[in-house]
Amino acid sequence: MSVFKIPCSILQAIDKLRRDFLWYGVQSEQKKLRTVPWDLVCRPKHCGGLGVIDLKTFNLALLSKWLWKWITPNDSLWKMQLNALYHQHPAICPNNTVNHNSLLAASFIFQTGLTFAVGNGQSILLWHHNWGYGILRFNLQELYSFTLHNQLTLSTFANNIINPLNLFNHLLPSSTNALSQLRSLIIIINNLRHSDQNFLSTTPDKPIWKLPGASGTFSTNSTYHFIKLNPLHSSSLSKIWSFKMPPRFQIFIWRMLQNKIATLDNLQRRGWSLPNRCVLCYCNSESTTHLFSHCRFYLQLRSLVQEDPVLGPHTANSLFPEKPMALVQAGAALSKATDIWAAAFFVMCTNVL
Structure with a gap:
């Protein structure tokens, strides 16, 4: 790699192995949906990517x-x-x-x-x-x-x-x-x-x-x-990588903020023929914004924390903000509240994912 220019066919073959490992893991027979373009994955973290070497x-x-x-x-x-x-x-x-x-x-x-x-x-x-x-x-x-x-x-x-x-x-x-x-x-x-x-x-x-x-x-x-x-600019998504949680959950938040998780509305855009109804509340169509802002299940969790005599409304606003995506994207300006939300998100994901 340091002496000769790698042919495009070799690069494509290597990148395929890297993509398969990223999305499927070691057991490549268990196929999963690849929702993020490879060029976005290869962007530096402070430009909104995963920082994988191009x-x-x-x-x-x-x-x-x-x-x-x-x-x-x-x-x-x-x-x-x-x-x-x-x-x-x-x-x-x-x-x-x-x-x-x-x-x-x-x-x-x-x-x-x-x-x-x-x-x-x-x-x-x-x-x-x-x-x-x-x-x-x-x-x-x-x-x-x-x-x-x-x-x-x-x-x-x-x-x-x-x-x-x-x-x-x-x-x-x-x-x-x-x-x-x-x-x-x-x-x-x-x-x-x-x-x-x-x-x-x-x-x-x-x-x-x-x-x-x-x-x-x-x-x-x-x-x-x-x-x-050269053609890129800094992104507020760089805040994600400072969260004190395992990379698995950092990557999930990164995908969530870019609307790249496998929600039913995203699957329909890819041509999948299936009904679009939230599996948690059965009231609205399932989308990233709905799941993490408007879903009845999400709002019930927020209400439980808000009514707790120890935690109270202030903690509820930090743990379950009305717009968590905006909270994370705000970056350093809300670093304390963002860290609290990230910790709570980590605990929830540990029990759900």
Whole structure:
């Protein structure tokens, strides 16, 4: 997993085994309903998921680690061999002749997290590395389309800045926009010469991993979470995992709050043909909201606690709130009441589930 990109067919086979174990347990012949999509299961807990590792994402994060080792100064035999076979600057793998597919698979993610502290500029690719102004092949696309040297280093460009047109196609002067971008690039280089004493010095270029939680050095964990969290946001469901109860009941509450338990209304949505009537009160259709808010059985339990001379109404409101789903989703703002409810829920589930 850390060396090669796992084929999709292998990933699907492994994920099937993991799904079966999650929903069916060791005795896989006892089939149960899978109510939660696998991508939701693989989300981090603070984003509303179960925190199960996404193997495809983890595979990319591990492959990115080799790209980091590739650009980090060392005399490893494997690195010298790959440099000789493919290219002296393989970290971003921009050359289409490179067929090292396992590393190519992670190259786009890698270039997103990589930046450089400029030293001598000899290991920084002008167009493909982020050296403080983004990736120029994206930011200066029209100018890049005229370049004659796809693998041009920053030091080579800076040393030819007096006559930079030699580095580009002879048609460059015909494009006003490309000329404007070239002037902007020259201004950036000249400003760096005057403001940064390390610019084009004898100091080697220093790669920096800029993702949150990495402290400047590559980490698989920061890369995995960047890929996984990029389109996601924090969720109030993260409160569930702080409840003092076994994971079995935490997962049940997690499914309940997302309306993913096997209630009769959910079974009907899946095409099951069966009558929908609550098996506890026989008064209304069975749904998650009904069972944990409006069911007569639930309200009777609440009433018993409320009328108890020792417990009283305050305890009843904590143990059996009118909207327990809203109470849990409120998170830290109601942490004490939520913990009381979770403890009571644990006791009830122990005797019911």
